[in-house]
Amino acid sequence: MIAHNLGYPRIGSHRELKKACEQYWSGKTTFKNLLQVGKNLRQENWLLQKQAGIDLIPSNDFSFYDQVLDMSLMAGAIPERYHDVILNKSNVELDLCFAMARGYQKDGLDITAMEMTKWFDTNYHYIVPEFHKNQSFKLFSTKVIDEFYEAKQLGIITKPVLIGPVSYLLLGKEKEEGFDRIDLIKNLLPVYIDIVKRLDKLDVQWIQFDEPFLALDLSEKEKKAFAQVYNEIRKEIPSVKILLATYFEGLRDNLAIVKSLPVNALHIDLVRDAGQLTPVIGAIPERMMLSLGVVDGRNIWKNDFSKSLTFVEKAKTALGEARVMIAPSCSLLHTPCDLDLETTDTILLPEIKQWMAFAKQKLKEVVTLKKLSLPETKASAQLQLEENIKAIESRRTSSRIHNPTVKQRVAALTDADAKRQSTFTVRKKKQQDALRLPLFPTTTIGSFPQTIEVREWRAKLKKGELTPQAYEQHIKAETEKAIRWQEEIGIDVLVHGEFERNDMVEYFGEQLQGYVFSKNGWVQSYGSRCVKPPIIFGDVSRPNAMTVAWSAFAQSLTRKHMKGMLTGPVTILQWSFVRDDQPRSVTTNQIALAIRDEVVDLEKAGIKIIQIDEPAIREGLPLRKADWNEYLAWAVKAFRIAASGVKDETQIHTHMCYSEFNDIIESIADMDADVITIECSRSQMELLDAFADFNYPNDIGPGVYDIHSPRVPSKDEMVYLMNKARAVIPAEQLWVNPDCGLKTRHWEETRKALIAMVQAARELRTPVAVSR
Structure with a gap:
């Protein structure tokens, strides 16, 4: 059984990244100092996850601005209006990234920023890729390779995270009429294959491809693109283990696509759709492991171990212990860093604080669930289970939660209350x-x-x-x-x-x-x-x-x-x-x-x-x-x-x-x-x-x-x-x-x-x- 994480907050427990970026933009710190802040955060996050007991630690989940924008740079999907920024020899790759995200108004240039929109149904915003008919792609940024190598130098073999090629195209927008951006998959795929081959040479073991669009409604053409992509990647690089990550919803009808893909593991979000566990277990082939997203990656409430263990036991019984992975439902990007920083001088009441878990604590929950699921470690984690049961019951029965007057007022609402x-x-x-x-x-x-x-x-x-x-x-x-x-x-x-x-x-x-x-x-x-x-x-x-x-x-x-x-x-x-x-x-x-x-x-x-x-x-x-x-x-x-x-x-x-x-x-x-x-x-x-x-x-x-x-x-x-x-x-x-x-x-x-x-x-x- 493997305990892994899909992604970790990159801002730093004290918002170090925010402060460093804003100081750099205002000219108050150097480019070298900004890079050092980023390196420190990445290494702190990797070591924190290693110490917590996470088996597969993600890399390339760090970004100075946005992970989708990073993928655009990797694929060379850089709008033409920024080419003058590239030609300006005083600019480096990261400056180009900031120009694309924030606009550029210096050096005699006046360039508008790229569009920004919400990441699915979260409050995170991403920079929207821009696509043109017959657009070509080429490897521009090797960030994912550089960060894998950086972690390897620390003695940590990470699991690089890439936005899957189909989801990347679907996240973008056609900037001219007369074509469908999914048709660009044949032009984009060679860049991904190049990246995976380079990672393979560095002895990568697992690569995580995030394909959240598998939880959405898809056209037939989009469904076929998934098969084309992963069959081709598998054909070109047969040795690399691929974890296909879906989240924010259930697979539903897209399970028919996923079960035929030549991937080594499938991640599903059981927080958003617990009902998908049974059909997924019944559909995936024997060669495929199943990653259970049981710890909520988008909220701050403590995991209910008893409930999560029923999912784990069901998967273990059907698939065998060796084919089960335990993880948060999605990247922990959407949760605060560390509940331990909420000390007695903060606004959180102790009674309510015991009901919560931030990103650092969620890592421990994932590891504890793994221990509770294995016969050889179950006894050592029994105390954590008992404490968890008490906290869940405390929240359920607390008098702080319920206000009868409020409930009565809501119950009395009529259609007339919603009309001018x-x-x-x-x-x-x-x-x-x-x-x-x-x-x-x-x-x-x-x-x-x-x-x-x-x-x-x-x-x-x-x-x-x-x-x-x-x-x-x-x-x-x-x-x-x-x-x-x-x-x-x-x-x-x-x-x-x-x-x-x-x-x-x-x-x-x-x-x-x-x-x-x-x-x-x-x-x-x-x-x-x-x-x-x-x-x-x-x-x-x-x-x-x-x-x-x-x-x-x-x-x-x-x-x-x-x-x-x-x-x-x-x-x-x-x-x-x-x-x-x-x-x-x-x-x-x-x-x-x-x-x-x-x-x-x-x-x-x-x-x-x-x-x-x-x-x-x-x-x-x-x-x-x-x-x-x-x-x-x-x-x-x-x-x-x-x-x-x-x-x-x-x-x-x-x-x-x-x-x-x-x-x-x-x-x-x-x-x-x-x-x-x-x-x-x-x-x-x-x-x-x-x-x-x-x-x-x-x-x-x-x-x-x-x-x-x-x-x-x-x-x-x-x-x-x-x-x-x-x-x-x-x-x-x-x-x-x-x-x-x-x-x-x-x-x-x-x-x-x-x-x-x-x-x-x-x-x-x-x-x-x-x-x-």
């Missing part, structure tokens, strides 16, 4: 009369740059070095500065900047009952962006107003309309670590009622425009289309519950990013937000086609510049994008705004970009007004 008073057509006329906004009204998505000073004030407040009163005065002054500046440049609908907020979910979780927090529970969202998801452990309710005081204060400073800024119930759910002892729909309705109460109180405080952000609506979609309708029904209803307690004159906005809307556009319309703002700039307004084809009835704000890049777009560029939007959406429905919140940007670039944005809107109004 009037249709959008009626509401729009009333809102036009009440708000008096111009054509192409300008606004931002909510947050403004959180400067070093703002972060220092928050840190000093937590340490007791700044009184709450002094902190509040600092934040009020910063808020007033932001409002005066917005008035000065002429933005139509203002925001207060959210300087009092740490994170768009954590801020609300801190004020809701049913939540707890970690101090060091950071996970990577994209690049150097890390988030610290709050933890929903029990029934959720709102004991007090959360944003009303700050919104009312901001509105008191200006005659212009001030948006109230809230995070929506589905996003709060998706971007938290969620309790797993009740349906997610029930937890979402609890959150929706809490947000509804806040919306009503904002309206009472004189806020006439309220934004309820739902960037995670599409992210929450089940991976199989057959399961979509059930999810969309409760997700859309939860948003409407949150938004429907106000008068017609109150304008409800929502914001979404990194979403392909074509296949769920009807559900987006069903949300019935008065205004939706969406990410559009990286895709050059392509996302608007879905709204145009559907004849979307409500108002839309397509983002005109990419806030995830330091690049500052020109006014003409924004006008160009909005003219593309006008070609498919009536001008009367359009707003002008950035792609997303500006919290992670710097003020210098923000000022330039927003001034250009306002100028663009003014230029747009004149010809429209004349034509009308």
Whole structure:
């Protein structure tokens, strides 16, 4: 029996990678120092897993930015616009990687970043590969080989991890019409074969090919590609052991493909689909081992050993001990690094902490399950089993989890609670009369740059070095500065900047009952962006107003309309670590009622425009289309519950990013937000086609510049994008705004970009007004 891991967090227990990357980007550290930080993290992770008792330790799971982008570099899938970056001899491979991810605006060059989107149904973002008809590939980066050799020098024979060639192509996007990216498999496959051959010469034993698309709906052509790929790799390199990893869902009908592939082991996710174990056991051939993903790689709850052992025993009985592997359900990239860092001075309560396991602890769970499954080591792990049983029972019976009042309120919900008073057509006329906004009204998505000073004030407040009163005065002054500046440049609908907020979910979780927090529970969202998801452990309710005081204060400073800024119930759910002892729909309705109460109180405080952000609506979609309708029904209803307690004159906005809307556009319309703002700039307004084809009835704000890049777009560029939007959406429905919140940007670039944005809107109004 083998205990192995699919991937480990790369940010470092103290976010060392984030800090090193950002210092390098700002010129505060050298390239050499950045490389050393990466090397230190890789080696620490390998040694940690070795000491934990993991038999097969992954390599090439480390990345300075994103693992999909690394694969694009490996395969030489580098868009032509970056070739000047390559030719600049001062640039190295890693600088090219950063340019592709973040854009490039120096050395006389002005190059846009590649598109970014969500990694399946997680909150991790990857850089989308760009493909062209008849595209050729060639080995450009040998990172996977270099890191295998690096570990070998430490005396550790790792299991290199590669995104499988079929999934890599399916993760990308065709940048021209007239071809299917899966047809590029014949051009791509030689690069993979070259890599595997090179690894084989270094005495690699196992290679892990991640093929998560095997858990999705596939076309016949895509199914055939899997057979083509793995038969060819096996033919060229017969000695290497291949572990085919699937995760995030069950194989279902794709089991028929997998059982015929010439691979040595198959990994399945039993956290997401425990029911697939029986059919998989009955289908795989004798030559194939089975890896059981029983430890949750996406949540922070302690594994239930008794439950997991039933899966292991079932597999052992059917397949034999030698053919069973034990692992997390997926890469541990999605979990925080180390629960041991949550000491007595953190926010976690000891009772609740005992119910949890972070990445380091999950490694121990995998190893303990292996020990408990083997006769010769079972006795030595008996104490861990008894402690685990006590912790699981403690959580099940804890009085902290259940709130009868909350449960009763959710049970009493009716369809009427999810409907506005009037249709959008009626509401729009009333809102036009009440708000008096111009054509192409300008606004931002909510947050403004959180400067070093703002972060220092928050840190000093937590340490007791700044009184709450002094902190509040600092934040009020910063808020007033932001409002005066917005008035000065002429933005139509203002925001207060959210300087009092740490994170768009954590801020609300801190004020809701049913939540707890970690101090060091950071996970990577994209690049150097890390988030610290709050933890929903029990029934959720709102004991007090959360944003009303700050919104009312901001509105008191200006005659212009001030948006109230809230995070929506589905996003709060998706971007938290969620309790797993009740349906997610029930937890979402609890959150929706809490947000509804806040919306009503904002309206009472004189806020006439309220934004309820739902960037995670599409992210929450089940991976199989057959399961979509059930999810969309409760997700859309939860948003409407949150938004429907106000008068017609109150304008409800929502914001979404990194979403392909074509296949769920009807559900987006069903949300019935008065205004939706969406990410559009990286895709050059392509996302608007879905709204145009559907004849979307409500108002839309397509983002005109990419806030995830330091690049500052020109006014003409924004006008160009909005003219593309006008070609498919009536001008009367359009707003002008950035792609997303500006919290992670710097003020210098923000000022330039927003001034250009306002100028663009003014230029747009004149010809429209004349034509009308």
